[in-house]
Amino acid sequence: MPLNQDEKKEVLADTGFISEKIKQRPINRKKLLRRTAITFFLAIVFGIVACFTFLFLQPVFSDRLYPEAEPEPISFPEEEVQDELTPEEMFADEFQIAEVEAQYLEANQKDQIDEAIASYAFSASDYSKMMYSLKSVAQSVGTSIVTVTAVSNDTNWFSESFESSGSASGVIIANNGSSYFIVVPSSAISEAESIKVTFVDGSMANAELKLADDVTGLSVISVSRSDLTENTRNKVTTSFLGSSNNGTMTGLPVIAVGSPIGIQGSISYGIITSEKTTLNLEDSYYKLLTTDIYGSTLGSGVLANLNGQVIGIIDMSYNTEDLENHICAIGITELKTLFEDLSNGRARAYMGIHGTTIPADILEQQNIPAGAYITKTELGSPAMQAGIQSGDIITAIDGVEVSSYEQFISKLAQCSPDDIITVAVKRQAPNDYIELDIEVTLSSATHN
Structure with a gap:
């Protein structure tokens, strides 16, 4: 049987006298604290960088992954024109109503009803109820009324800065889900460095100017809905725009x-x-x-x-x-x-003319062409620079015929600043009207 390899070698030396003791390395406390502090500081820096990176990139990724639908443009429904009733129609209605009332009264003991009405004495409480009813309507409208305050910095004689402010009432005309749109006189905010809006419950928010109209002197400002609490949003309403062209309003x-x-x-x-x-x-x-x-x-x-x-x-x-x-x-x-x-931030075109529509009977009697009769052109306006004069009659704009001043204004409202339009004009000559085609470069009637 073959010998083991150890057996072939010489006997190993005695190692019993060797002893080993593992000594723990001493701790360097200063170095440990320094490393701990560095690690802690780097963790804070990493957290700050990660936080800012998330804040900056989150909207980008959110917009890419979950794009929000843009708010619908503001629009108001077109009114149905209601013509004024003729005297004959008014009398016919009154006769019909009277006939129906007579039949009803005869069927329901007219004498007793007349006696009851005659015996009733109106009191102060009736008047109070009527006024309270009017007040309720006013309070309902008031939920869409805001106070618009223009704040600007100024300096007194001693070079000490202070804030001055002015205010006016505005009305909320629209709400597209993300912002409230408010109409206010331009004069109230013309020199404002910041605009603040106070709502019906007393809460305030900053507003920004959308556009101001130089013709009417009215402006539209907007307030973000996110700047208001849910409680305020529940109290604020959007006004209902009625009609100022609904038959005869005089006396109402x-x-x-x-x-x-x-x-x-x-x-x-x-x-x-x-x-x-x-x-x-x-x-x-x-x-x-x-x-x-x-x-x-x-x-x-x-x-x-x-x-x-x-x-x-x-x-x-x-x-x-x-x-x-x-x-x-x-x-x-x-x-x-x-x-x-x-x-909607859509700038309006400006031409600078005043005009009217000539009544049909005068057109026939004096053989005047139908169109927009110009009574005045504003000094330095695009119309004056193009050569349009008082007494001219505009019969078409860009090839589209217009038979009244109102039609011309409606067509002009579809144009934009800097558009070049061709206006067909009839100008009175000694014997007849001459036709002219005049190019007008429109400017802007709005600013922001």
Whole structure:
């Protein structure tokens, strides 16, 4: 049997006297603390970098992975034109109503009803109920009224800076789900460095200017819904824009809401005294509503009917000298397209003409062409620079015929600043009218 390899070798040396003891390496506390501190500091730096990276990149990834749908553009439904009733129609209706009432009364003991009505005495409580009902309508409209405050920095004689502010009433005209859109007089925010809006519950938020119209002096500002609490959003409403061109409005009761007497939150009642006056503003045919409501020359806000619908934006700058304190407003019907453009940030074209529509009977009697009759051109306006004169009659714009000033204004509203349009003009000559094609380079009627 073969020997083991160890057996072939010599006997190993005795190692019993060797002993080994493992000694633990001493701890360097300073070095350990330094490494711990460095590790802790690097962890903080990494956390901060990761946090900022997430904050900056999260919106990008969120927009890429979950793109939000853009808000719908602001629009208002078109009104159905309701023609004024003729006297014959009014009498016919009255006769029909009277006949129905007579039949009803005969069938229900007319004498007893007449006696009951005659015996009833109206009291102060009835008047109180009526006024309370009007107040309820005003309060309902008031939930869409806001106070717009313009804040600007100024300096006094000793070079000490301070803040000055002015305010006016505005009205919420639209809500696209992400922002509220508010109409306010441009004069109230013209020199503002910041704009603050106070809502019905007293809460405040910053606003930004969308666009301002230089013709009417009205602006639209916006407030982000996310800047308001849920409680405030539940209390705020969007106004219902009614109609200022709905038959005969003269004599109808109205409510002035906002600051008609120059004090925020004030309310006044009255009736419409006239509605057919056309404001002499360029490139427009806005109508003026006047009332018997005595207010402040600095008044602002809205006129509302008894259904709580806004029918006019208060503007005291068009009052005559003898009625300077009577509340007047620009009719809401013609303002709706303007509000759409301003809310959507769509700049409006400016041509700079004043005009009117000549009545049909005068057109026939004096053999005048149908179209937009120009009464005045603004100094330095695109119309004047192009050579359009008072007395000219615009019959077409870019080849599309227009038979009235209103049609021309509607067509102009579809144009944009810097557009070059061709206007067909008929100008009176000694014997007849001559036709001219004039190119006009439009400018802008809005700014932001």
